[in-house]
Each structure stands twice: as C-alpha cells, then as structure tokens.
Amino acid sequence: MDADEQRTLVEAAIRSDPVDLEVLRALAIEGFADDQLRRIAWPYLLGSTQLLHQDYSDSIYEHPYWDQVKKDIDRSLNFDRARKDGDATLQASRGSLANIIHAIFSENPDLHYVQGFHDVCSVFFIVCGEHLGHRLSESLSKQHVRDSLRPNLDVVVEVLSLIFPLLKLADQAVHKFLDASKVGSFFALSWVLTWFAHNMKNFDDVVRLYDFFLASHPLMPVYFSVTVILDLKEDILALECEFSVLHGFFQQLPEKIDVAGAIRRCVKLFTQFPPRILRQSVKFDAPDSSPMWVDHIDQLSPQIDKDYKKPSRQRRKRERTLRIGYMIAALIPVALGVLWMKSIHQ
Template sequence: MEPGLGGLDGSTGLEPPPKEKTAWESEKFQAVEEACKWRDLDKLRKLAESEGGFLADELRQQAWPILLGLGPDVPTPADSWNELPRHQDEDQVQLDVDRAFVYYPKDQTSTQLEIQKAQLSSLIISILRTYPYLHYFQGYHDISQVLLLVLPARLLPTALARLSILRIRDFMLPKLDPAIAQLRLIPDILRGADPKLYRHLSGTEPFFALSGTLTMYAHDITTLGEISRLFDVLLAREPVFSVYMFATIVISRRAELFEVEEDEPEMLHSILSKLPKPLDLDRLIAEAVSLMERHPPEGLRAWKGISSASVLKTARDVNACCMQTLEDGERWFGQQSREILWQRRMRAARGLVWKHRRPMGMAGLAVLVGLVAMLARRETGMGVTGWLAAILARWVR
C-alpha cells in the first residue's frame, strides 16, 4: 500500500486477516475485477446494486476511482496547496475533524488517531484551497473520512475533488436551498409509491432526511463496512438515488410510523431523523432500485423545481458524469449561485410588495410587480430591497 497523505498508510492497518472466499465471493471478485479492467460502468453499477456490493476494499480501490471518472494515470498529489490562501471555512473544518473517527476504525492508539485527523484535515483543506469557490458544510468531513479510509492516498485529492464538484456540488453552494429542494422529492415519491403513508406524513416536512442525504449517510451509519457498502451503490448510481434510498427507508418503517398519530409531526420527525438499526442494506438498495424504476424523478412534480445546473440533472447519466470536467462543475456552480441569489431577492421582493399592497392599490401593485421582476435580475450595489424601498417611498408619499 502506498504511503497516505501526510505520511499515513491509506488503509486502516487494523483489518482482520482475510478469510478464505466462498465460491460465490470468488466469482463476484472476478466479475468486479473484470468490469474494472474494461472500465465497464454499467456492469459496475449492477455489481454495486447486487448483494454485498464490491465486497472488499481491495476491489473498491479499483472500482470507486473509475466510478468517479478518474483516468488510469492519476498524477501524484503535490503539496503546493499549502501555499494557497487560507479558505474562509478552515476553522469549522478543524472543529469537525477534531470529532472525526469516533466509531471507526477501532482500537487505535492516540498517536494513530492524531495522525489520521491530521491527514483528514490536510485532505479537506487541500480541496477547499484548490477550489476556493466551494463552501464547506458540516458532514463533509464524514464523507471525506470514508474515502480516506478506503482509497490509496495518491488518489484521494482527485477523487474527493470530483466527488465534491460533480456529485455533491449542491451541498457546497453558498446556501443550502438546493439541498432542501432535493428533499422536496421525497413526499412526491411517497405520494406515488404509498399514498396512505404519504397522507400520514403530510404534516411533516422532509427535513428529517437532510443529515442522511447531505452526508451520503456517512454521518448516520456508524460501521465502516456498512457505509463502504452503501458508498458502492451511491457512487455507481446517479446522485438522485440517495433521495430514493431515504424514501425507501421511510417506506420500510411504515408500521412503526402508523403507530404515531399524524397530528404529532414532531414525534414523526424524531423517528425519521434517525436511521433504523440494524440496516438491511442489500434489501433496501434492491427496493430503492425498484422504487426509482417505478417512479422515476422526471415524473415527480418537485423535479420541475430542481435547477438544470443541479447535480441531480447534470449527473442524471452516470456515464456522462464520468466524462465531465471540473471546469464543467465550476460553471454549473456559478449558475446555481446566481439562481439562489435571484430566488432570494424575489422572495424578499414579494414580501415587501405584499406588505405595502394596501397603500399602492391594484394599479400601483401591478406596476411594482413588473419592476420587481426586472430589478431582481439586476446586479446592483443597492440590492433589490433598496430599489424597492426607493420605489415604495414614491408610491406612499
């Protein structure tokens, strides 16, 4: 194994000795290796969905980079990021890294733990300094930790950069609006798949799924084996699959949820915000695949509200996503950032218009609405609220 980032081995170093493979495991090992050899994304996806996923880290070290679009020759990472300007979110990174490696790997000495934390901190900061437009979010360290414990060190910066910019970009924008928009798909999925459960949860906002979907479940699943197996399919499938995965988990708990009255949304939210234990991942993955086939995202009402620059749409085709460049991702990042600004200005403008609707009368209101639509699209130092305040001052004098 190659030396890891910061001098640490890329493996945990604490794994039990390999046991003899069964005939089924040997056959699947061979199938994964063959798919990796030919970089067969469709075959890798089917293998990731099937029982056990990629089975072992030695196979994941071959398969995950391919699924993330890494070429066969990845250059050795340089330390030049150390010389780049400090990123605004580095203090929060350190706070989160200090809380990392709580559940796995097991039986580390304090020295080993500190070395791994330093490695994780360097990995995250190298991404943020190299791509300073990205915004760190709490839970990003959980995702990064999984990659760090599985992949060879020389692949980590490139793998995490592509994951960040092309697969979880929606969560690294200035605001979490696109992440919330993703959650709005869950009620639509439930409406089609289980109308009775949908009605039962209709008073509960889908924010219960934020931690799971935001962190690719890495914050909520506490064993390395389980989260690595889930990453197999999350990397092999398109990003929207993560949303279907959570909807499947909700449906799997319908009996438990019906024990709580629908007029107790706080209790329902409390139940749904924690993943059930144990998780039958193979069964849940198979059901999520079926759920997505029966109720594809294009048929959901909330899908229309998803930005065309969202990863849910730009990475809808995993094969195409593997061919995308980081420059493509930066361009979509800019588009989404502008959309967020415009949407927030429009919400502020609508609120201001509604507040002053009586003094203006209907005719004045119609004119002002037109001005709002025009001005909200303009970049001005005053901002839309300042423009509206100036206009309203004229109307109400």
C-alpha cells in the same frame, strides 16, 4: 459472489476497451466484497483514474472554511474501524483527513464547505487512504454532491422537496400521515448530505451504500431515503402524528437495517418512478448546473458549471416536435376524408 469471483469480473471490465462501466456498476449495486475491490473500482465509477502527483501539501492554504473544517475534524472518524488502533493513530488519521478537505477547498474556490462533507471524505479516507481518498473526494464534490457545496443550501432544500412527492407516489397512507404531522423533509438533510455516513453506525453498511450511490443517479440518496421511510412504515404509523415526535424518530435510525434488501427495493422504486417523472411532479427548480437534471449517470461531468439542463430542454423539444408530428400525421387522414366528402357532394 465471493471476492475472487468479483475481482475476476472487475479486472475483465477494466481491461475492456473502453472500460465496461455497466459491469462495474452492476457489481457496485450488488456490493463489492472488500475494500481492495473498492480501491480498484471506485476511481472508474467516478471517472477519476488519472494518476496525480501524490504530494499536494503545497496547494493547501487557509481558505474561508478553515476554522469550521477544524471543528468538524476534531469530532470526526467515529466509526469503529477508524478507532481500533488507539488515540495516536486516530489523531494522525484526522490530520490526513484535514489535508484532504483543506486541499479540496484550497484548489476549488467555487466549492463551498458544508458541515457533513467531512463525513463523506471520511469514508473515502478509511477505504482508500489519504491520496486516493483525496482524489475521489474531490471528484465526487464536482459531480454527485455538487449541490451540497454551493454558497448556501437552497438547492439541497429543493432536492429534499422531492421526498414527499416521491412518497406520495409510492405510499399514500404514509405520505398522508407525515404530511399531517407537518414534519417536512428537513429531517433527511444529513441522510442526503452525507449519504447516510452520519447516521449509520455500521461502517460496512455505509460503504455498501457508497458502492450503490457511486454507481447510481445523483438523486438515488433521495430514493433511498424514501425506501427507508417505507421500510419503517409500521413503526411510523404507530407514533403520535406530531412534528417533534416524528422528527426525533428519524434522527435515530435503527442499528440494524437490511441495507441489501433496501437497495433492491430502492432500485425498484427508482425504476417505477424515474427522475424525469419525479422532477415533473413538482416542477423541480434547480440551477441548470445541478447534476440532478441528468437522466443517466453517464452525463455527469467534473466541470463544475456544466449545463445539465440543456440536454433535458433539447430532449423535451424533440419530444414536442415528435408529438406535433404524430398529431399532424393523425389528422392528415381526417383532413383527406373531409376533402373527399366535400368533393363527392359538389
């Protein structure tokens, strides 16, 4: 599907009342043809279409993460697309990126900066510019990547702990090999924190993934991480089964990754082992406000302290009630049969 065909479908979806998010998500999973379409569709995917005052410089003040942000900004925007216009433009772009990040943490004291978040904001800045980039980065920080911006990485580590159980469900041979190496899942930290923006050199691949992740469940980067591992199965099993060898291997992803094919395989993996099954397989223990508890992306909210687990508890209670009801319904004929047998023998 070319850009013109996509644009027709995107505009029709936006004109619908309400906006047809299912169509937008389907197009995003397929991959938008260009950045212009992303600038139109991404705000709807994040529920961030309200026009805000363009100048947010007055809301920027020194916050606890100011110095760390500055250090990360100084080594940011390493994609070819951001460097093509020379050093002067690069420095100006870094200044705009700094404004985006400083504004987010000045305006949201409940959010806590983590290294790698600047990579996420870089993608939105390159695609959308400073003002829209700020709005979308802030919206994402309160939804999909909320767990990355807590006071520590405990919840992110909990999310990473899902990689090996999912790998075991998908391919026991690879799981057994990696488990024996004791490599753990920490090698995928930057994959999950930055949605692969820190690890992939091809910016077109990165934005293709952002299309996909913005339209998907917050756990999808975990599913994609496992998909990448499975795609590298042959190379992995040829390596020495040793921690440092495998950890080093995962830090250097191949330059040419079939992202479109990997997304298709990832969707299949997600369908086969959805989040509810995955969370249950390890007794997932994240805060109630973790977006990883949602069963569908429609449940995400920009409210930072939203209780996402409550609907899951309510659903499980309903399921238990239904199971009990089914058991009682199944026992009634048996009980009646017993009573009838007793009556005819009296």
